[in-house]
Amino acid sequence: MKPESVPTSMFSEETRALHGELSAAAVAFLKFAERTPEAFEKHRFGKFEESPLMYYELHRWPILIDERRNRELEDVSVNLSRLVKRGPRLLLGGDPARVSEYYGLPQERARVAIEALALTEDARGVLSRGDFIDSADGLKCLEVNMMAGLGGWETALKAQVVMDQPVLQRFTQEQGLRIQLQDTLRAFLAHVLDDVRRTVKWEGECNLAVLFPDNELPDPVGVEMATLLLNTTFGELLEAEGAKGEVLIGTYGEVHDADGHGFTMRGRRVHAMQEHDARDRLEVVGLPFDARVRAALAARTLCLYNGPAQELLDDKLNIALLSENEDAPTLSNEERALIRRHIPWTRRLLRTHALRGGERVWLPDQVTADKREGLVLKAGRAYGGKSVLIGRSMTAEAWDAAVQEALDSGGWIIQERVEPRPYHFMRDDGSVGPHILIWGSFVFGERYGGTMVRMNPMGRGKDVVNATQGALMCALVVVE
Numbered sequence: 001m002k003p004e005s006v007p008t009s010m011f012s013e014e015t016r017a018l019h020g021e022l023s024a025a026a027v028a029f030l031k032f033a034e035r036t037p038e039a040f041e042k043h044r045f046g047k048f049e050e051s052p053l054m055y056y057e058l059h060r061w062p063i064l065i066d067e068r069r070n071r072e073l074e075d076v077s078v079n080l081s082r083l084v085k086r087g088p089r090l091l092l093g094g095d096p097a098r099v100s101e102y103y104g105l106p107q108e109r110a111r112v113a114i115e116a117l118a119l120t121e122d123a124r125g126v127l128s129r130g131d132f133i134d135s136a137d138g139l140k141c142l143e144v145n146m147m148a149g150l151g152g153w154e155t156a157l158k159a160q161v162v163m164d165q166p167v168l169q170r171f172t173q174e175q176g177l178r179i180q181l182q183d184t185l186r187a188f189l190a191h192v193l194d195d196v197r198r199t200v201k202w203e204g205e206c207n208l209a210v211l212f213p214d215n216e217l218p219d220p221v222g223v224e225m226a227t228l229l230l231n232t233t234f235g236e237l238l239e240a241e242g243a244k245g246e247v248l249i250g251t252y253g254e255v256h257d258a259d260g261h262g263f264t265m266r267g268r269r270v271h272a273m274q275e276h277d278a279r280d281r282l283e284v285v286g287l288p289f290d291a292r293v294r295a296a297l298a299a300r301t302l303c304l305y306n307g308p309a310q311e312l313l314d315d316k317l318n319i320a321l322l323s324e325n326e327d328a329p330t331l332s333n334e335e336r337a338l339i340r341r342h343i344p345w346t347r348r349l350l351r352t353h354a355l356r357g358g359e360r361v362w363l364p365d366q367v368t369a370d371k372r373e374g375l376v377l378k379a380g381r382a383y384g385g386k387s388v389l390i391g392r393s394m395t396a397e398a399w400d401a402a403v404q405e406a407l408d409s410g411g412w413i414i415q416e417r418v419e420p421r422p423y424h425f426m427r428d429d430g431s432v433g434p435h436i437l438i439w440g441s442f443v444f445g446e447r448y449g450g451t452m453v454r455m456n457p458m459g460r461g462k463d464v465v466n467a468t469q470g471a472l473m474c475a476l477v478v479v480e
Contacts, residue, residue, distance in 0.1 A: 009034065010034060010432050011030045011031075011034065011424060011432070015030070015422075015424045016030055018421055018422070018423065019423065019424070021069070022063065022064060022065045022066070022069055022423075023064050023065050023066035023069065023479055024066070025064040025066070025175060025177055025479040026063070026064040026065070028171075028175050029061070029062075029064060029171060030424075032171050032174070032175075033061075033426075033432075036167065036170075036171075038166075038167045039060075039061070039167055039426075040426060040430050041167075042430075043060045043165065044057075045057075045058050045161050045162070051225065053154070053222055053225055053226055053229075054154070056454075056471070056472065056473050057472050057473070058158060058161065058162060058472065058473050058474070058475065059162075059425060059426075059455060059472040059473065059474045059475075060162065060165070060426065061162075061425050061426055061474070062159065062162050062163060062168065062474065062475045062476070062477050063423075063437075063453055063474050063475065063476045063477065064477055064479050065476065065477070065478055065479070066478070066479060066480075067478065067480070070451075070478050072139070073132075073139070073439065073441050073448075073451050074441075074448040076130075076132070076139050076141075076338075076342055076441070077130045077132075077441035077442075077443050077448065077451075078443050078446060078448055079338055080130055080141055080144060080338065080342060080343075081126075081128045081130060081144060081146075081443040082446070083322065083335055083338065083339075084128070084144045084146070084313065084318045084319075084322070085117075085122045085123045085124075085126060085146075085309075085313060086122045087318055087321050087322060088113070088114060088117060088312050088313075088321075089114065089117055089118070089122060090328075090330050090331070091321055091322075091325045091328055091330065091331075092321075094114050094117070094118065095114075096110045096111040096114055097110075099113070099114055099312065102317065102321065102348075103311075103312055103315060103317055103380075104380075104410050104411050105311060105312075109282065109311055110311070110312070112290075112294070112308050112311070113308050113309050113310075113311040113312045114312075115294075115308075116294070116297070116307055116308035116309040117309050117312070119294075119297055119298060120297065120307075120309065123146075123306065123307075123309040123313060124195075124445055124446075125191070125195045125199075125303055125305065125444075125445045126146055126305065126306050126309065126310075126313060126445065127146070127147070127148050127150060127188065127191075127274075127305050127306060127442075127443075127444050128144055128145060128146045128150075128313075128442070128443045128444075129144070129145045129150045129152070129440050129441065129442050129443070129452075130143070130144045130145075130440070130441050130443070131143050131144075131145065131438050131439070131440050132342075132438070132439040132440075132441065133418045133420045133436075133437070133438065133439070134420065134421050134423075134437065134439065135418050135419055135420060135421060136419070136421060138341060138342065139342055139439070140342060140343070140344050140418040141319065141342050141343055141344075142319070142344070142415070142418065142438075143316045143319055143378070144318060144319065145314060145383070146306055146310060146313035146314040147277065147278070147279060147306060147310060147314045147383075148274045148275050148276055148277075148278070148305045148306050148310075149274075149275075149276040149277040150442065151452075152184075152440055152442075152452035152454075152473070153184045153185050153188065153442070153449075153452075154184070154185070155181070155182045155183060155184040155185075155450045155451070155452055155475075155476065156181045156182060156183035156184070156185065156186070158452075158473060158474075158475040158476075159179075159181045159182070159475040159476065159477050160181060161475070162475035162477075163179060163181075163475065163477060177479045177480065178479065178480040179477055179478075179479060180477070180478040180479070180480070181477065181478075182449075182450030182451065182476065182478065183233075183450065184442050184449045184450040184452070185229070185230070185233055186233050186237070187442070187444060187447055187448070187449035187450060188442075188444050188449060189208075189230070189233055189234045189237055189247075190237055190447070191444035191445050191447045191449075192206070192208050192272050192274075192303065192305075193206055193234075193237055193238070193241065193243075194445075194447075195272065195303045195445060196271045196272050196303050199300055199303050200271050200272075200300060200301060200302065200303060201300075201301075204242070204243045204244065205243060205244050205245050205269065205271070206238065206243060206244075206245035206271050206272065207245045207246055207247075207248060207265070207268045207269060207270055207271050207272070208234070208245070208246075208247045208248070208270075208271070208272045208273070208274060209248050209250065209255060209263075209265045209270045209272070209273045209274070210230075210247060210248070210249045210250075210273075210274045210276055211250065211251060211252050211255065211273055211274065211275055211276060212249075212250070212251050212252075212276050212277070213251065213252065213277075213284050214251045214252060214253045216251075216277075217250070217251055223249050226249060227247065227248075227249050230247040230249075231246050231247050234246065234247050245271070246268070248265050248266060248268065248270075250265060250266070252284075252285060252286075252289060254266065255270065255273075255289075257292065260299065260301060261292075261295045261296045261298075261299040261301050261302075262296060262301045262302070263292075263296065263302065270302070271302065271303065272302065272303040272304070272305070273293070273302065273303070273304050273305065274305045275304070275305065275306065275307065275310075278306075278310060279310075279314060279381065279383070281307075281308065281310055281311060290308065293307065293308075294308065314381075315380045315381055316378050316379070316380045316381075316413050317348060317380045317411070317413060319343060319346045319413065319415070320346045320347055320348045320413045322339050322343050322346075323339065323343050323344070323345060323346040323347065324346075324347060324348075324354075324355075325339075326339040326340055326343070344415055344416045344417075344418050345415070345416040346413055346414070346415040346416070347363060347413065347414055347415075348412070348413055349363070349367065349377070349403070349406050349407055349412040349413060349414045350363060350407070350410075351363070351364055351407060354366070363414075364403075364407065366414070367403050367414050368400070368403075369396035369397075369399045369400045370396070371391075372391030372392065372394065372396070372399045373391055373392045373417075374391065374392075374416060374417050375391040375414055375415070375416065375417055376388065376389065376390055376391065376414070376415045376416075376417050377389040377391070377399075377402055377403065377406060377412060377413075377414055377415075378412065378413050378414075378415065379406075379411060379412050380411045380412060380413060381411060388464050388466075389402050390417065390464065391417065392417070420436045420437060420458075422434030422435070422458060423435055423437055423455075425455065425474075427457050433457055433458070434457070434458045435455045435456060435457050435458060436455060436456050436457075436458055436465050437453055437454075437455045437465075437474075438453065438454050438455070438465045438471075439451055439452075439453055440452045440453070440454070450476070451476055452473065452476065453473070453474040453476050454466070454471040454472065454473050454474065455471060455472055455474050456470070456471045456472070
């Protein structure tokens with residue numbers, strides 16, 4: 001559809017009412033788009049999308065939310081992140097044997113992870129991102145990702161690039177809107193600074209090492225750009241505190257021991273470490289390094305993100321742990337209500353009985369091919385949309401085969417499919433239509449870090465909305 005042929009009444013009253021739950025400005029934008037052909041012109045954000053730091057495209061239209069919706073995202077994501085971190089000790093008693101059985105880990109690795117949780121007040125400083133779908137029954141949490149190398153941190157950059165378009169500048173001026181850009185990067189670095197001040201003996205300095213495996217350091221140009229970007233923001237935060245420090249991006253091999261269970265990197269004392277991608281952590285860092293890091297944690301000479309506790313916390317089984325224990329006496333009334341409101345029915349896929357709808361059922365009978373339309377099958381430790389199987393997008397034969405393989409291999413969950421509400425955005429061809437939105441809300445310790453949104457048109461592909469599989473990122477903007 002060409003811009004000049006855009007109809008003047010493309011959005012139904014139902015669509016306008018739905019967008020109105022985001023903000024009054026979201027409805028105003030739909031009306032603006034209906035009378036503004038330029039809103040439908042093709043656009044690429046060249047410098048942003050071609051940067052070695054990015055690996056996805058931006059949608060041209062923003063998501064405009066008000067403070068009420070922003071507070072809802074903050075409250076739900078912070079509270080659920082806290083509960084996931086507490087889960088292994090609160091719901092499994094912190095017993096290495098029970099933890100080992102539940103997560104399918106060797107008992108020694110489970111013991112080390114539990115000790116790390118106990119040592120760090122249930123991973124007080126952990127970095128996380130919860131992925132939500134906005135359903136007719138409210139926000140539903142599909143999973144909580146607890147690894148340090150989370151994608152989508154460029155929230156302020158995305159919003160600035162999108163809102164700088166002349167057509168959107170015109171819209172904001174016409175509406176008299178005040179724009180607030182969420183800055184996930186700044187929130188993360190502020191969290192590191194606060195965490196170091198609280199944990200490590202403060203001497204007016206804070207150096208953060210962002211670590212990669214020795215043979216996996218990113219492209220040098222990307223490292224240089226990321227270093228500049230990180231240190232520009234970190235420098236502003238440090239200056240406000242009258243402190244000094246910097247962010248150092250490098251490899252584990254560049255980290256050396258210092259006196260008193262400390263570390264140095266390039267001649268500087270390291271106060272905090274971000275293990276950028278350590279899903280198979282012990283294989284990545286090695287046993288000797290892990291032992292030294294745990295000694296530093298015990299001596300309170302280091303803050304670590306996310307460290308040994310990641311063995312347990314970065315696993316989709318944690319959503320099953322909450323769902324299975326929604327009536328546990330160790331939970332408060334508020335925590336039980338949080339689970340019932342925001343966690344879809346989720347179970348470890350096992351040959352066992354389980355509760356569903358208040359009834360005790362044989363779980364394999366609940367996941368047969370004739371029931372696949374309302375189910376999603378996920379591998380607990382996969383990521384990037386890998387091994388997420390949507391029942392309605394599969395044949396009966398393929399679904400049955402996947403279920404049998406998952407039952408045999410272990411480590412998978414089965415989850416009720418959440419029906420997303422159909423927010424309308426422009427498609428590739430210039431028309432408009434319903435999209436599936438995934439709201440990824442960041443939490444750093446107890447600090448809300450903003451929300452990234454990725455989207456796909458409904459009916460495209462297999463309904464897996466992930467940037468590595470073609471989803472677009474959308475700029476989220478808080479408006480007054």
